[in-house]
Amino acid sequence: MRSTPRAETFPAQTPAAAQVFTTVLSHGPLTRLEAGRRAGLSPAAVTKAVRPLLAAGYLVEGGDPAGGTGSGEGPVEEARPALGRPAGLVRVNGERALFIGVKATGDELIAVLTDLRCRVRLARRTPLPDRAAAPALASIADLVHELLAHAVESGAPVAGLGIAVSGDVDRAEGAVRYSPFLDWRDVPLAGLAATACGLPATVDNDVRALTVAEQWFGAGAGLSDFAVVTVGAGIGCGLVVHGRVVAGAHGVAGEIGHLVVDPAGPPCHCGNRGCVEAIAGDAAIVARMREVTGHQVPDSAAAVALARQGLPGAREVYARAGEAIGRGLATVANLLGPQRVIISGEGLAAYDLFAEQIREAFTTAAFGSAARCDVQTRPLPFEEWARGAAAAAIQTFITENPARGKG
Amino acid sequence: MRSTPRAETFPAQTPAAAQVFTTVLSHGPLTRLEAGRRAGLSPAAVTKAVRPLLAAGYLVEGGDPAGGTGSGEGPVEEARPALGRPAGLVRVNGERALFIGVKATGDELIAVLTDLRCRVRLARRTPLPDRAAAPALASIADLVHELLAHAVESGAPVAGLGIAVSGDVDRAEGAVRYSPFLDWRDVPLAGLAATACGLPATVDNDVRALTVAEQWFGAGAGLSDFAVVTVGAGIGCGLVVHGRVVAGAHGVAGEIGHLVVDPAGPPCHCGNRGCVEAIAGDAAIVARMREVTGHQVPDSAAAVALARQGLPGAREVYARAGEAIGRGLATVANLLGPQRVIISGEGLAAYDLFAEQIREAFTTAAFGSAARCDVQTRPLPFEEWARGAAAAAIQTFITENPARGKG
Known part of the structure; x- marks a missing residue:
């Protein structure tokens, strides 16, 4: 709602x-x-x-x-x-109109002010001191009001707010059903944010919002069937089929991260073993890099550095991640036969370390002409997730406006 | 065409x-x-x-x-x-109008005469002595003319012919790109069959045609998002997303049979190992049953019989097949979040032997609320595949009729 x-x-x-x-x-x-x-x-x-x-x-x-x-x-x-x-x-x-998009992760907020064509005018990034719903909402409202103050100067109205979070989000109801990184359950975020910020608010899953941005303003424009695969903390996937983003009848769709590619693989937080995310997600790569090298490996950047230094076994960690991602892509191609797959996300910083394995695993596992799918990579600036949220707000503004008696 | x-x-x-x-x-x-x-x-x-x-x-x-x-x-x-x-x-x-549907397998033809509501009036099943394209086409034409003779009695016109084959079929072009069981490559079947039979002809992949039948006349009627998973010689999947059957940009879609569920599993004809089909397809089950029991196991029926007799290890062959199928279903649910999955196909004859494992593997591998997907089983009479072909012909008749200047 x-x-x-x-x-x-x-x-x-x-x-x-x-x-x-x-x-x-x-x-x-x-x-x-x-x-x-x-x-x-x-x-x-x-x-x-x-x-x-x-x-x-x-x-x-x-x-x-x-x-x-x-x-x-x-x-x-x-x-x-x-x-x-x-x-x-x-x-x-x-x-003619401006929009605000906010991406909330477990420890920070990223916000952008965009115009109606989703061009970013201003981007802000701020830590999220408390991820509980009420204080997080207050932090979001502070950030939105900061951007609203800037918007006033332009004279154009701010016509909507989009908020993107990872997890199970019911966009139609405006509710976050479950977001593991934020540890939220059943938060009616759209209504709360609209009240707190004084703007019509749309909430959506972060990967779906990014997919809307690609569909309307990016590498998916003009395509009826494509997929966006994001590599980073999680491995996500947004799907456009027959010209529309797939939302899933029960709120789950595009869960490429929890495809099991190796039943004997490492345990995943979802309860299974050998999920794509349990092999190729940032945390999995860092953990495996520690095991293999014996180094501290505080974060992804350190893992990338060790692999680039050529430490024994370090490249193999990325090779294995690339293979898992490539098999995930092939699964999407085999089931849906999209025209294009766009690989994106902050994990692309390591792309040179696993590009070859992604390609090889994709080609091996793609069935017949599914291998002809156009696989592209598209590096994202950090504010891109927030831009996705703004795109969702623009979409709501155009397609569900109360002027038509909907929404 | x-x-x-x-x-x-x-x-x-x-x-x-x-x-x-x-x-x-x-x-x-x-x-x-x-x-x-x-x-x-x-x-x-x-x-x-x-x-x-x-x-x-x-x-x-x-x-x-x-x-x-x-x-x-x-x-x-x-x-x-x-x-x-x-x-x-x-x-x-x-x-008001009748239709003929033909399913061609590698060794037999199944044909039905249906009415406009896809109710079967007559069904025929005949061996296919030679699977090469030209003699197979002659066999199809003989069978169609036999049904046409029956149709004459009813006084209603026969308005279309549908032909369904497994493999990569380009329905829009009317061509079979590659059908492994028939060993056909690039056969312009619609045009050939139309000339040979004197009827407008539609060719489609067999699983997609069956999916059309479920969408228009079966358990998918009224649903915008559902999947049909067929279990038998192959493991197939037809997908309806946003109300339309997914065809794949390059002709491949719904290839659940070649999802790798066990990279250490048995080799598959596609070149990979541990595909769903390499574990749960009829040939895989028969082969594995031979290994496990040391019996001859001439066919699927014999494999089912051995498992029902409780031979040591025999039940496990089906348990493993059920697990592979269940994980395939979960992959569909995780990626697309359909409202319903309809399990069908001749392999359902063994359903009691692996139903529990299908259910368990599905529940385990489905991510979050994707597990709420309604999984149904729907046994198919042997003529159902041919009825799917008739449904495709009915669909062509209604949606692509030259009266509107299309097709």
């Missing part, structure tokens, strides 16, 4: 209007004709949908020399039409 | 009309209002869609005391409205 204390409303009266807007948002400046073709709508329907969006300043006429995609980054630039201002182009006015 | 030699055309001018028809087909007699609600369409749109379908005899007014679902079987009966003839009910006239 989203709560909407002082909502900026989005003037899309119909799902078709939201779809046209989303198409232009993801693809960049388009003619009405092309927007209609991509959204599967008639020119008349597009014209009707576009009118109130132009009137309210969410769309503007003309091309945008600054680049067509929401992120302004590389992968989808090619989808952008030639520069210049061909008659009839419409584009999203990114400055 | 479907080929349409002498096509009966389906009078749905728009995707919306096809959707209304499909809704009534899957759910049974509905009021226009209810059909619109389920299909997400306005009453006016439903009325417009229904008119030509009534005029052409595909829909008729009034309830149907014989039952609302296509199959007339158990699982979806509850979705059917109360009996009687409330004003405004429309239902599908199953007798």
Whole structure:
């Protein structure tokens, strides 16, 4: 349940209007004709949908020399039409509304202020002194108010807040069912945050939120079927199938981290043995590196350093992790046959140490033409998780706005 | 590419009309209002869609005391409205058109004649003397012509032919890319069969076709996310996500049979070790049973008999197979979080021997609330695979009819 204390409303009266807007948002400046073709709508329907969006300043006429995609980054630039201002182009006015995204981990908060095209204007990172729900919420509210103060200067309204946490999150209900790193159970976070921050709030699983960001503003734009696999503290996976993020009927989906790749492998916190995460997650790599080298290995960075120094056995720790990740990717490819798999996450810092093993294990375990899946790596800046939360808020704003009587 | 030699055309001018028809087909007699609600369409749109379908005899007014679902079987009966003839009910006239479905295995053909509601009128099973593409096609054409002769008596037109084979099938192109059991590569089967049989032809992977049958006429009716897992010669999986069957960007999807559940397990024909199929497929069970018992074990039935007799070690062969299947199911649940998993296939004859292990392994390996997925078993009569092929033909007829200028 989203709560909407002082909502900026989005003037899309119909799902078709939201779809046209989303198409232009993801693809960049388009003619009405092309927007209609991509959204599967008639020119008349597009014209009707576009009118109130132009009137309210969410769309503007003309091309945008600054680049067509929401992120302004590389992968989808090619989808952008030639520069210049061909008659009839419409584009999203990114400055029309701002959004705040917050990622909460067990020990810190990361927050970004973005525009409507999910371009980051400001990023903040602050320790989380107490992870219990009430004090964590207070910390989140402090951070959000800090960003709101900056937003005031721009004159644009802040139209939504997104919060991303790892674990089992029921986005529709606005509740965190269980987050192991935060040790939260059944926290109705969206409602609490909306009240505390004075903004409509969306909560989502962090990997799903990142997947929304890739789908709308990143390497998944224009694809109907892709996966985002994140490597780091956990091994996560966001799935887009038939153009929509998979949420799971019971709140669980994309749990690649708990695929068992070696029944005789190390124990996992989930109770099984040899899960991908129990071999390739940061904690697993650090623990194994200690065993193998006898060094202290305080953290992932130290583990990477030891492997790069070529200590006996240290490279093998990463090789094994890469094999586990590659087999996880192959499982996704064998079951779903996505067009693309995007590997991301802070664990990519070690990518040179296991890239070859990921590739080899993927190719070996992929069945037949599933191996033709395009596997890409996409390093993430630290604020990317928070940007994912902002993308979820933008998605809510556009697709579930109370102006249509939903939400 | 479907080929349409002498096509009966389906009078749905728009995707919306096809959707209304499909809704009534899957759910049974509905009021226009209810059909619109389920299909997400306005009453006016439903009325417009229904008119030509009534005029052409595909829909008729009034309830149907014989039952609302296509199959007339158990699982979806509850979705059917109360009996009687409330004003405004429309239902599908199953007798309006007939369809032929053929399943080709490496050594036999199974064919059914169904009505538009996929109810089997006639089933045939015949050996396939030569599996090479040309003679197999001739055998298929003979069998189809036999069923066509029977269909003539009913007076209803036969509106389509569906052919299901295992392996990598490109339904959109009408081609079998690779079928290991038939040893076919790149056979443009739809076009060849359409010419040989004089009917519009659809080819699909057998498990996907079975999944269509469950989605439209079976235990998946009304669900947006479910999986069909088939146990037998192979271990297959059909997936429905966001209401549509997953086909895979490169033709591979649902390959649960080649998930590696034990890297130290027996070698698989795919080149890996310890795949689900290499442990739980019929051939694997028979081979393992020979090793364990020292008996001849000519086939699956003999393996089942030995296990039921309680020979030392024989039950363990099935226990291990059940564990592999259960872990495969858990992988599907962890990645996709379906509402339901339907276990089916000829291997269910041994279900009592491994049901407990399937359940236990599933529960152990399912992550968090993914374990809440509804796991059902649904024994299949031998003609069910052919019925799946007929369901694919019905789907093509309704959704890709040339009357709308597609296909």
